[in-house]
Amino acid sequence: MAVDTLxxxxxxxxxxxxxxxxxxxxxxxxxxxxxxLDELTEAYAKAKADPAFQEEFAYYCKDYVxxxxxxxxxxxxxxxxxxAQIYLKREDLAHTGxxxxxxxxxxxxxxxxxxxxxIIAETGAxxxxxxxxxxxxxxxxxxxxxxGEEDVERQKLNVIRMNLLGAKVIPVSSGTRTLKDALNxxxxxxxxxxxxxxxxxxxxxxxxxxxxxxxxFQSIIGIESRQQIQEETGGLPDVVVACIGGGSNAMGxxxxxxxxxxxxxxxxxxxxxGLHTEHHAATLTAGSKGVLHGSASYVLQDxxxxxxxxxxxxxxxxxxxxxxxxxxxxxxxxAEYVSVTDEEALDAFQWVAxxxxxxxxxxxxxxxAHVRKLAPTLPKEQKLIVCLSGRGDKxxxxxxxxxxxx
Amino acid sequence: xxxxxxxxxAALKNKNEGALVAFLTAGDPGVESTPDLIALIAxxxxxxxxxxxxxxxxxxxxxxxxxxxQRALDRGVTxxxxxxxxxxxxxxxxxxIVLMTSYNLVWIYGLERFAxxxAxxxxxxxxxxxxxxxxxxxxxxxAQAHGxxxxxxxxPTSTTERIARIAGSSTGFVYCVxxxxxTGARKEMPADLPQLIDQIRAATDTPxxxxxxxxxPEHVAQVCAMADGAVVGSKLVEFLHQNADNPGRDAAVRDLxxxxxxxxxxx
Ligand SMILES: Cc1ncc(COP(=O)(O)O)c(C=O)c1O
Numbered sequence: 261m262a263v264d265t266l267x268x269x270x271x272x273x274x275x276x277x278x279x280x281x282x283x284x285x286x287x288x289x290x291x292x293x294x295x296x297l298d299e300l301t302e303a304y305a306k307a308k309a310d311p312a313f314q315e316e317f318a319y320y321c322k323d324y325v326x327x328x329x330x331x332x333x334x335x336x337x338x339x340x341x342x343x344a345q346i347y348l349k350r351e352d353l354a355h356t357g358x359x360x361x362x363x364x365x366x367x368x369x370x371x372x373x374x375x376x377x378x379i380i381a382e383t384g385a386x387x388x389x390x391x392x393x394x395x396x397x398x399x400x401x402x403x404x405x406x407x408g409e410e411d412v413e414r415q416k417l418n419v420i421r422m423n424l425l426g427a428k429v430i431p432v433s434s435g436t437r438t439l440k441d442a443l444n445x446x447x448x449x450x451x452x453x454x455x456x457x458x459x460x461x462x463x464x465x466x467x468x469x470x471x472x473x474x475x476x477f478q479s480i481i482g483i484e485s486r487q488q489i490q491e492e493t494g495g496l497p498d499v500v501v502a503c504i505g506g507g508s509n510a511m512g513x514x515x516x517x518x519x520x521x522x523x524x525x526x527x528x529x530x531x532x533x534g535l536h537t538e539h540h541a542a543t544l545t546a547g548s549k550g551v552l553h554g555s556a557s558y559v560l561q562d563x564x565x566x567x568x569x570x571x572x573x574x575x576x577x578x579x580x581x582x583x584x585x586x587x588x589x590x591x592x593x594x595a596e597y598v599s600v601t602d603e604e605a606l607d608a609f610q611w612v613a614x615x616x617x618x619x620x621x622x623x624x625x626x627x628x629a630h631v632r633k634l635a636p637t638l639p640k641e642q643k644l645i646v647c648l649s650g651r652g653d654k655x656x657x658x659x660x661x662x663x664x665x666x
Numbered sequence: 667x668x669x670x671x672x673x674x675x676a677a678l679k680n681k682n683e684g685a686l687v688a689f690l691t692a693g694d695p696g697v698e699s700t701p702d703l704i705a706l707i708a709x710x711x712x713x714x715x716x717x718x719x720x721x722x723x724x725x726x727x728x729x730x731x732x733x734x735x736q737r738a739l740d741r742g743v744t745x746x747x748x749x750x751x752x753x754x755x756x757x758x759x760x761x762x763i764v765l766m767t768s769y770n771l772v773w774i775y776g777l778e779r780f781a782x783x784x785a786x787x788x789x790x791x792x793x794x795x796x797x798x799x800x801x802x803x804x805x806x807x808x809a810q811a812h813g814x815x816x817x818x819x820x821x822p823t824s825t826t827e828r829i830a831r832i833a834g835s836s837t838g839f840v841y842c843v844x845x846x847x848x849t850g851a852r853k854e855m856p857a858d859l860p861q862l863i864d865q866i867r868a869a870t871d872t873p874x875x876x877x878x879x880x881x882x883p884e885h886v887a888q889v890c891a892m893a894d895g896a897v898v899g900s901k902l903v904e905f906l907h908q909n910a911d912n913p914g915r916d917a918a919v920r921d922l923x924x925x926x927x928x929x930x931x932x933x
Contacts, residue, residue: 288769293823295828550770564771
């Protein structure tokens with residue numbers, strides 16, 4: 261094991277076992293699916309090295325998703341906050357309305373290569389479910405999506421979209437009836453049907469190779485941002501901010517800046533009703549080391565290792581785990597992790613809508629809530645990019661109820 | 667205290683019998699009744715008892731065992747309490763007891779401390795259903811230091827290479843998962859089971875027990891004709907739950923278990 265973990269090249273890549281920094285990641289799943297993970301690891305390594313695969317992925321990103329998404333200078337916001345210059349990476353403009361489509365397309369192209377006829381996925385906010393259902397419709401795949409009953413309730417619009425796209429949504433009634441339970445059910449389905457099924461995990465969590473593979477597919481966000489800000493300003497950003505559910509939009513925008521020591525990376529978690537309560541989903545801020553859904557990372561759990569129930573106004577952040585590479589970034593001090601409450605996110609949701617004419621997802625609103633606090637404290641010459649991970653149409657109903665507009 | 671498992675399998679071999687391995691969840695259908703149930707099941711014929719320590723987010727369990735774990739969690743059952751139930755059972759029976767749970771609980775408890783406390787409580791082995799051998803070196807070292815057998819699972823999807831590695835990591839017995847999928851009762855034993863057992867046999871002399879889907883005496887007999895033992899889980903868990911308030915429960919459990927045991931005898 262003579263891996264030089266301190267050289268810049270190796271600092272942030274997983275080892276052969278899928279471990280980040282030797283500690284986080286790995287594979288903690290039933291034996292039945294280990295051979296499928298081996299198969300996937302091999303297929304992905306081959307695809308990654310194959311220019312034809314990269315070209316195919318690039319083609320669908322451009323002509324189907326509409327990439328590159330713009331990097332928009334938010335002039336009004338910048339003026340109002342009076343500090344750093346704020347740029348929005350517009351993943352809300354990607355087809356289906358969120359960054360999730362990048363990963364879903366990448367994985368469906370891989371499933372095609374592996375000749376797996378059936379696709380399953382889990383979803384919280386429904387965005388990953390919609391993205392997967394979309395990719396399945398495009399390529400003619402059968403698709404089943406597991407979704408917690410509570411999320412089915414609060415993200416109705418996305419359930420309808422999935423149905424229209426031909427996917428079957430399977431409500432999950434076990435446990436907390438949210439994202440973690442949808443993941444459990446999808447994993448159990450995969451254990452049963454592993455021979456003909458590919459499981460499209462929606463974030464940088466799960467057993468190796470998922471955290472690495474999903475990060476790679478989402479890195480397009482950071483690669484574009486890096487190029488766009490350089491073209492526009494001639495330099496790199498000083499700060500990059502993104503919300504963290506499982507951590508995929510954040511990892512996607514962070515990763516291409518990892519070796520740029522001068523770029524601050526900030527992940528924003530959901531503090532729900534507040535970190536002093538039991539009702540939050542701030543895994544890195546308030547959790548502890550543990551194993552959940554196949555990898556070692558940070559987990560919100562009790563002293564015995566039972567997973568705690570979480571709360572966030574935003575279904576996509578309502579998850580007690582987090583991608584293992586983020587756990588590694590936290591340990592290394594490469595990224596900072598903070599949290600904002602439901603109330604702050606809800607305020608930011610309305611603020612972004614009014615100040616820029618963009619209705620952001622409640623998930624992304626968490627990132628904006630932090631930007632609202634941070635930007636005024638930064639010098640005016642600093643540049644800050646915030647990942648606008650998705651649009652808020654799916655949340656309008658829920659927000660309207662909260663605000664008494666419905 | 668060394669694991670009771672090798673002795674048990676050796677004795678069964680001499681008698682030309684397969685092992686009946688019976689699974690129940692710690693704390694379900696009640697916390698107080700678990701030690702008595704372990705003793706009752708052993709008396710009725712179980713050669714090994716598997717005791718599930720409930721976990722909130724299991725990946726390998728089907729609906730019946732999952733629901734049983736949830737009921738136990740709702741009753742406040744924790745890993746230390748589960749070990750205490752083993753300690754209490756030890757006052758009544760010397761049947762080998764193998765703990766079955768998810769890795770996170772053991773990791774959070776502390777691998778070394780868990781192995782030590784499990785051995786002191788009187789457990790003989792542990793099955794961590796989401797711990798493949800690649801990730802298991804620290805656990806194997808801790809378990810070995812305290813005489814806890816490490817039972818790993820072989821699946822129908824396991825390659826020959828993996829089977830050898832899993833068999834090599836397993837002590838006490840190798841757990842052969844009869845088919846892809848989670849735990850739960852099923853109608854028939856899969857047709858490719860004999861080949862899978864042969865492959866494990868080719869890799870090790872450690873006894874092989876087959877579980878996942880074994881639910882009636884016919885299955886037990888079929889499995890014991892090929893392997894060293896049969897694991898019955900969901901069927902027993904369901905029966906215990908359904909008969910929780912039945913005054914004739916003990917007699918009914920005795921009948922059920924002795925029916926399975928009879929099917930382990932080869933002629
Ligand atoms: C718009 C949007 N942003 C962010 C997230 C959070 O996921 P991740 O942290 O993987 O980006 C979700 C998840 O559903 C989402 O829909």
